[in-house]
Amino acid sequence: xxxxxxxxxxxxxxxxxxxxxxxxxxxxxxxGGPNAFGPLKIPLFRDRWVASTVSSLGTWMQDTAGxxxxxxxxxxxxxxxxxxxxxxxxxxxxxxxAGATADIYERRRLLIFWQCWMLASVAVLxxxxxxxxxxxxxxxLFTFLLNIGSAMNNPAWQAIVPELVPREEIPNAVTLxxxxxxxxxxxxxxxxxxxxxxxxxxxxxxxxxxxLNSASFAGVIWILWKWKRxxxxxxxxxxxxxxxxxxxxxxxxRYAPDLQGPLIRAFTFTFFVSxxxxxxxxxxxxxxxEQGAMGYGILNGCLGVGAVIGAxxxxxxxxxxxxxxxxxxxxxxxxxxxxxxALVHAPWMVILALIGAGxxxxxxxxxxNVSVQLSVPAWVYARALGVYLMAFQGGxxxxxxVWGAIAERSSTRVxxxxxxxxxxxxxxxxxxxxxxxxxxxxxTPYASKRPLPGFEAVPDPSAGPVRIxxxxxxxxxxxxAFTQAVHLLEGVRLRGGAVRWGVYRDxxxxxxLNETFIMESWMDFLRSRERMTAADQAIRERVYGMHRGEExxxxxxxxxxxxVVGEVVSRVGAQG
Numbered sequence: 001x002x003x004x005x006x007x008x009x010x011x012x013x014x015x016x017x018x019x020x021x022x023x024x025x026x027x028x029x030x031x032g033g034p035n036a037f038g039p040l041k042i043p044l045f046r047d048r049w050v051a052s053t054v055s056s057l058g059t060w061m062q063d064t065a066g067x068x069x070x071x072x073x074x075x076x077x078x079x080x081x082x083x084x085x086x087x088x089x090x091x092x093x094x095x096x097x098a099g100a101t102a103d104i105y106e107r108r109r110l111l112i113f114w115q116c117w118m119l120a121s122v123a124v125l126x127x128x129x130x131x132x133x134x135x136x137x138x139x140x141l142f143t144f145l146l147n148i149g150s151a152m153n154n155p156a157w158q159a160i161v162p163e164l165v166p167r168e169e170i171p172n173a174v175t176l177x178x179x180x181x182x183x184x185x186x187x188x189x190x191x192x193x194x195x196x197x198x199x200x201x202x203x204x205x206x207x208x209x210x211x212l213n214s215a216s217f218a219g220v221i222w223i224l225w226k227w228k229r230x231x232x233x234x235x236x237x238x239x240x241x242x243x244x245x246x247x248x249x250x251x252x253x254r255y256a257p258d259l260q261g262p263l264i265r266a267f268t269f270t271f272f273v274s275x276x277x278x279x280x281x282x283x284x285x286x287x288x289x290e291q292g293a294m295g296y297g298i299l300n301g302c303l304g305v306g307a308v309i310g311a312x313x314x315x316x317x318x319x320x321x322x323x324x325x326x327x328x329x330x331x332x333x334x335x336x337x338x339x340x341x342a343l344v345h346a347p348w349m350v351i352l353a354l355i356g357a358g359x360x361x362x363x364x365x366x367x368x369n370v371s372v373q374l375s376v377p378a379w380v381y382a383r384a385l386g387v388y389l390m391a392f393q394g395g396x397x398x399x400x401x402v403w404g405a406i407a408e409r410s411s412t413r414v415x416x417x418x419x420x421x422x423x424x425x426x427x428x429x430x431x432x433x434x435x436x437x438x439x440x441x442x443x444t445p446y447a448s449k450r451p452l453p454g455f456e457a458v459p460d461p462s463a464g465p466v467r468i469x470x471x472x473x474x475x476x477x478x479x480x481a482f483t484q485a486v487h488l489l490e491g492v493r494l495r496g497g498a499v500r501w502g503v504y505r506d507x508x509x510x511x512x513l514n515e516t517f518i519m520e521s522w523m524d525f526l527r528s529r530e531r532m533t534a535a536d537q538a539i540r541e542r543v544y545g546m547h548r549g550e551e552x553x554x555x556x557x558x559x560x561x562x563x564v565v566g567e568v569v570s571r572v573g574a575q576g
Contacts, residue, residue: 037172037176038169038172039164039165039169039172039173039176040176042164042165044164044227045164045165045173047223048164048223049176049177049180051219051220051222051223052157052177052180052181052220053180053183054216054219054220055217055219055220056180056183056184056188057183057184057187057188057191057216058184058188058212058213058214058215058216058217059184059188059216060184060187060188060189060192060300060304061189061191061192061195061209061212061213062122062146062209062210062213063087063188063189063192063300064188064189064192064193064196064209064296064297064300065192065193065195065196065205065206065209065210066083066139066143066206066210067080067083067281067296068192068193068196068206068281068296069129069134069139069196069203069206070083070136070139071281071285073134073136073139074136076136076408077279077282077404077407077408077412078404078405078407078408079136079140080278080281080282080404081278081279081400081403081404081405081407082140082400082401082404083139083140083143084274084277084278084396084397084400084404085397085400085401085404086140086141086143086144086147087143087147087150087393087396087397088147088393088394088396088397088400089144089147089393089397090144090147090148090150090151090393091147091150091151091154091389091390091392091393091394091397092390092393092394092397092398093151094148094151094152095151095155095386095387095388095389095390095393096246096249096250096383096386096387096390097152097242097246097386098151098152098153098154098155098156098382098386099155099159099249099382099383099384099385099386099387100242100245100246100382100383100386101152101156101242101245102155102156102159102382102383102386103159103245103249103379103380103382104240104242104245107156107159107160107382108224108227110152110153110156111153111156111157111160111220111224112221112224112225114149114150114152114153114156115149115153115217115220115221115224116217116221117148117149117152118146118149118153118217119214119217119218119221120214121142121145121146121149122142122146122210122211122213122214122217123210123211124142125139125142125143125146125210126208126210126211126214127207128142129203129206129210130203130204130207130211132203134203151389151393154385154386154389155382155383155385155386155389156382158177158373158385159381159382159385161173161174161177161373162373162378162381170370170373170374171318171366171370171374172315174366174369174370174373175311175314175315175362175366175370176311178307178310178311178362178365178366178369179307179308179311179312179362181307183304183308184304187304188301189296189297189298189299189300189301189304190297190298190300190301191297192209192297193295193296193297193300194297195208195209240527245383246383248380248383248497248527249380249383249384249386249387251494251495251497251499252376252380252383252384252495253384253387254494255490255491255494255495256376256491256495258371258375258441259372259375259376259384259387261371261433261434261435262368262369262371262372262375262388262435263372263388263391264391264430264433265327265368265430265433265435266365266368266388266391266395267391267392267394267395268395268426268430269334269364269368269395269423269430270391270392270393270394270395270396270399271396271398271399271402271422272334272338272419272420272422272423272426273334273338273361273399273419273423274396274397274398274399274400274403274419275338275399275403275415275416275418275419276334276337276338276341276357276416276419277396277400278399278400278403278404279341279403279404279407279412279415279416280296280299280300281296282407282412283299283341283350283412284296284298284299286345286412298351299350299351299354302351302354302355302358303355303357303358303361304358305355305358306354306356306357306358306362307358307359307361307362308358308362309355309358309359310358310359310360310361310362310366311362311366313359314362314363314366317363322436322437323367323371323434323435323436323437324431324434324435324437326363326364326367327364327367327368327430328427328431329360330361330363330364331364331423331427332427333356334357334360334420334423335423335424335427336353336420337353337354337356337357338417338419338420338423339416339417339420340353341353341416342412342413342414342416342417342420343417365392367435367436368388368392368435369388370436371435371436372384372385372388373385374436374440375440375441376443377443377445377531377533378443378445379530379531380531403415403416403418403419406418441533441535442533442534442535442538443533443534443535444533444534445530445532445533445534446532446533446534446536446537453555453557459522459559460522461522461523461526462521462522462523463521463522463559464519464521464522464523464524464559464560465499465518465519465521465560466518466519466520466521466522466524466525466557466558466559466560467516467517467518467557467558467559468516468517468518468525468555468557468558469514469515469516469555469556470514470515470516470553470554470555471512471513471514471553471555471556472512472514472515472543473511473512473547473548473549474511474546474547474548475511475548476510476511478546479510481546482513482543482546483503485539485542485543485546486503486513486515486543487503488539488542488543489515489539489540489543490503492532492536492540493528494517495531496527496528496529496532496536497519497520497524497525497527497528497531498517498518498519498528499518499519499520500517500518501515501516501517501518502515502516502517503516504516522559525557
């Protein structure tokens with residue numbers, strides 16, 4: 001049979017490269033109701049939230065104590081900035097792996113393990129600090145180990161949110177989680193600085209902060225130990241292996257433009273804004289010299305105060321301002337803040353600017369986080385969050401190295417100005433990537449409503465590759481509409497697990513078109529059926545509905561014929 005590639009006519013692609021799928025999605029009201037504290041009425045979420053707040057308080061005390069201790073141990077701006085890198089780098093390397101494990105293994109047990117890991121890491125750091133044997137390299141190493149646990153913990157920790165609250169409360173739950181972290185940020189840095197200042201020897205104060213942080217993980221472990229988890233998604237098929245889970249997560253990311261947008265914006269924003277976090281200790285030394293470690297704690301606490309204010313107001317702001325406008329406003333504010341930190345040395349102005357910066361930080365990161373959580377189905381939820389955290393922390397880690405290096409070779413002032421100019425220059429590009437705009441897909445699982453293909457002999461799950469071929473009869477006048485619709489189906493097939501896809505028209509019969517896609521194994525084909533959502537099925541029905549013939553489109557399943565003789569290859573029509 002002669003075949004030619006069937007191109008995509010009249011794609012209807014907007015400036016962001018997204019395909020118009022308005023008729024294939026469900027309309028969603030502005031995410032999150034006006035009651036920002038609604039999720040706290042749910043006991044399980046409330047207990048988790050309280051335990052998380054206590055743990056975050058210890059974490060922010062440690063962040064302040066650790067960074068200030070580094071300024072005591074060394075005068076190198078690069079080593080001081082590397083504290084932020086040591087905190088962020090594990091997520092850059094482990095985010096997707098963490099998401100894959102959280103999608104495969106039992107999340108409650110994973111969370112308990114990694115909470116214990118963090119408790120032990122900080123406990124050892126506390127002992128070394130008490131004995132005064134800590135060095136800059138050791139401090140960086142244990143900060144890195146602590147954040148390996150954090151990196152492996154966070155995707156599972158965020159992925160359990162839909163198990164605790166209804167879907168319509170997810171935006172408010174995400175904002176409350178941000179508020180939890182930022183309440184701790186408002187109080188923790190000041191407490192950490194105060195504890196260091198209370199001791200003549202900074203090592204002693206830092207050691208007590210590390211010890212308290214170690215103890216703070218115990219409450220989270222206790223809540224998780226008591227939790228009787230009921231997963232919202234459980235595959236009827238055997239679990240994927242880690243490598244396969246990572247590959248399927250990356251494949252989904254590659255063919256999910258609604259997920260790519262928030263990742264690009266998160267990385268770009270945090271790359272430039274990381275200059276504030278990485279260099280804030282040096283700003284405190286410059287502008288609040290008399291307060292010492294307490295001055296750094298105050299400045300860090302101002303970011304937390306602003307973040308808490310943002311968390312309480314964000315639900316109402318979302319009702320009046322769309323996500324794109326909100327992100328534009330927060331970006332402009334951060335440009336002004338970085339310029340002010342670079343050029344103005346009045347402490348009261350720095351404090352006011354940082355309160356606003358904390359507000360903008362929560363508004364930005366909560367909006368991007370919500371957009372990720374509302375754009376992916378349950379089967380890939382943790383992997384999507386893992387990749388988001390990779391983008392987020394990757395921007396922080398890389399940015400901290402860049403701005404720290406510039407500060408060391410030039411000055412803190414020059415580094416902050418460069419970051420401000422860079423963020424301002426990126427904003428026209430970022431505004432073309434729309435967030436939470438228009439229609440959101442219906443991600444309800446659809447697999448249970450589709451019968452399995454019928455075979456005389458069920459294929460071996462490991463058999464493959466598998467080629468699925470679908471034959472259509474499409475009238476000439478519908479050719480353009482069909483090619484547009486079938487290329488939307490391409491994304492469905494590839495996100496679900498196909499490694500190759502194509503649609504062809506018969507050179508001898510223009511009304512005969514054939515869609516072909518390949519799965520690595522029969523098991524991958526079965527998984528792709530489980531992963532189909534209501535929105536995916538709407539696309540599939542639209543394509544199949546254009547077929548003209550007495551019978552539905554003919555579907556053939558063909559399994560790779562290896563050199564071993566004896567396997568009977570089924571090639572039958574079925575409902576696929």
